[in-house]
Amino acid sequence: MPDIFVQPGIEDEGQLLDERAKEGISSLENAHEKVGIFSAISRHPDNFSYENQDNDEEVLLFLRRHFITNLPWIIITVLAFAAPFLVSVIARATGTDLSFIPQPYMVVFGAFYYILIFAYAYINFLSWSFNISLVTTKRIVDIDFSEIVYHNVAVTKLELIEDIDYSQVGFIRTFFNYGDVFMQTAGEKPHFDFLRVPKPALVVDITEELIGKRGHHA
């Protein structure tokens, strides 16, 4: 049966996507933002790379959860740090005598208590710092380090992304401008979720710029 229509000039969908990715890069080429210790979003970072990154692959968008999501554990850390002082003040105010606890035990238990607080804060910071979502010129990467011993890296090609949208619900999220970005893919993992990331509308815009025009040629 003869062909009814053959779209001219489009031989390789991957090549087309690469050209669109280059257009996406051009819009970010002036945005070489560095990834700082407290950065939650960074466009085209030049001081970050990941383990399986290709030589010709560039990270266009670096995302973490918005820093405000760390507030609960920061507050707990500060309160825990101040708790022994509060206990001693309360004990003195109520006339309670704590001298029944031997001094060596107070020193050792106190040191252990503060080491635990340090570990709690450190692990929470690590968990925030290394749960990273990336949009590169070739792929979407979701690096997940939960509970310190759980490690998962999910990767999908840009051309497998079928749909992308975001949600921003509630006053806190609207005020601090962070939300959830959802990507539907045709790959083995059906969806990629970037949860509580800053500027979700920008994330969707940048990702759509990389993949969106492909739909017009499909």
Place this chain on the structure above:
Amino acid sequence: MLDFFIDVLRINSLSKILFLIVIIVYIIFAFVVFNQTRVMTRVARVSFSGVLIILSILHLLLAISLFALGLVIL
């Protein structure tokens, strides 16, 4: 109740052994944290990876020092 608690504290050898066992378990945990920090900084290379590894080593050394402190002064 308070007298019982004081008597327990005065059983130095038992409480010391219990405390040291807890610290040994914590040292193992600190080593796991150090190892996982190394894995994390290998997967995602950020500019402050060195600082994080130093902090994890410091954490491990603090746990070991606490064990030594408990051994000496309890």
